[in-house]
Each structure stands twice: as structure tokens, then as C-alpha cells.
Amino acid sequence: MKKEPMPQRPTTSAVLIFLIAALSAALSGCGASSLSQSLEPQPPTAQQKAEQLEPMLSAAGFRMLPADTPQRQQQLASLVPLDVNYYVGKTGNLHYYMADPDYCKCMYIGTEENYQQYEKLKLNQQFESKEGEISRQNLEAQQMEDMDMQEEMFNPYGMGLVGPMGPAMYW
Numbered sequence: 383m384k385k386e387p388m389p390q391r392p393t394t395s396a397v398l399i400f401l402i403a404a405l406s407a408a409l410s411g412c413g414a415s416s417l418s419q420s421l422e423p424q425p426p427t428a429q430q431k432a433e434q435l436e437p438m439l440s441a442a443g444f445r446m447l448p449a450d451t452p453q454r455q456q457q458l459a460s461l462v463p464l465d466v467n468y469y470v471g472k473t474g475n476l477h478y479y480m481a482d483p484d485y486c487k488c489m490y491i492g493t494e495e496n497y498q499q500y501e502k503l504k505l506n507q508q509f510e511s512k513e514g515e516i517s518r519q520n521l522e523a524q525q526m527e528d529m530d531m532q533e534e535m536f537n538p539y540g541m542g543l544v545g546p547m548g549p550a551m552y553w
Contacts, residue, residue, distance in 0.1 A: 431464050432485035438507070439466075439480060442500035444492035449483070458483045466500070 426434065440446065449458040461467075461481035468478045478497040480490045492500070 428464060429485055432482050435464060435466075435480065436482065436486065436490065438500055438503045439490045439492065439496075442492065442503055443496040444478070444480070444490040444500070446486070446488050446490055448486075448488045455483070455487070458487070458489055461489075466497070468497070 436446075447454075449455040458481050461479075461483075463481055463483055466478055466480045468476050471477050476494050476497075478492045478494070478500075482488055482490070
């Protein structure tokens with residue numbers, strides 16, 4: 383009587399290796415997604431937005447009106463917060479406003495000229511921000527170039543990446 387071969391069961395070490403590989407793949411995926419989420423710029427909070435807008439509005443000539451009565455507080459709460467809007471007055475002139483019911487509990491009111499000045503200030507701020515980003519990128523590129531140059535100077539073999547024995551034999 384010939385014995386039939388018994389079906390082979392996976393060994394404990396093979397199962398363990400498979401589990402470790404699956405776990406490491408799952409963890410590396412989680413790390414990559416959380417890293418990409420942390421690199422994305424987060425939108426500013428309401429307080430940060432107010433801290434950014436209010437000085438520009440004041441500098442542009444907008445007047446701050448505090449909501450110092452219950453009626454004004456109710457009116458302020460009914461408006462879209464931290465957004466510069468306008469309305470047409472009785473004489474046909476545009477009037478601009480921004481409501482801040484949370485941070486300063488006030489409203490900023492200005493004229494067409496004030497709004498134009500605010501827009502200029504906002505553009506200048508965006509330009510300075512973009513200019514700062516470009517400067518930072520240029521500095522990083524220069525630092526990378528300097529590091530490459532130092533690495534080239536440190537090369538003990540005095541040759542480029544391709545030596546007499548093939549590419550990068552000394553690495």
C-alpha cells in the first residue's frame with residue numbers, strides 16, 4: 383500500500399513572515415497618508431483670520447463699531463462672519479463692512495476708497511508671502527547645491543560617480 387503524501391501545512395515561520403510583511407505594508411501606508419495630510423496647509427481658524435484681517439481693515443481706514451447693545455449683537459450675529467461684503471446706501475454709494483461676532487464682537491465699516499486701500503494691502507501681503515516662499519525655496523536649493531559640492535570635494539577617490547571599475551564602486 384502506497385502512502386499518499388500528506389498535504390503540507392504552512393510552517394509557523396512562514397505565517398509569521400507573512401503577517402509581519404502585511405503589518406509593515408499597512409503601517410507604511412498609514413504613515414504616508416498622515417504625512418501627506420500634515421504637509422497640506424491647514425486653513426486658518428476664525429481667530430487667526432480675524433487677527434489677519436482686522437489690522438488691514440484698520441490700516442485701510444475702516445472704522446470699528448462695537449456691538450455694545452443687545453440689538454447690535456443680534457444684528458452682528460445675523461451677518462456672515464469675517465467676510466468683507468458691501469451694500470448700496472440710500473444715496474447710491476457703496477458701503478463695505480466685515481462682521482466679527484466672535485473675536486472683537488464688532489463690525490468694520492468703510493467706504494469705496496477704504497475698500498480699494500484694503501485690496502492693495504491684501505495684494506501686498508500676498509506678494510510678500512509669495513516672495514518669502516520663493517526666497518525660502520531658493521535658499522533650500524542653494525543649500526542642496528552646497529551640500530553636493532561638499533560631497534564632491536570629500537570624495538576620496540577624486541573622480542566623479544563613475545570610476546574605473548564602473549559606476550559608484552566606492553559607495
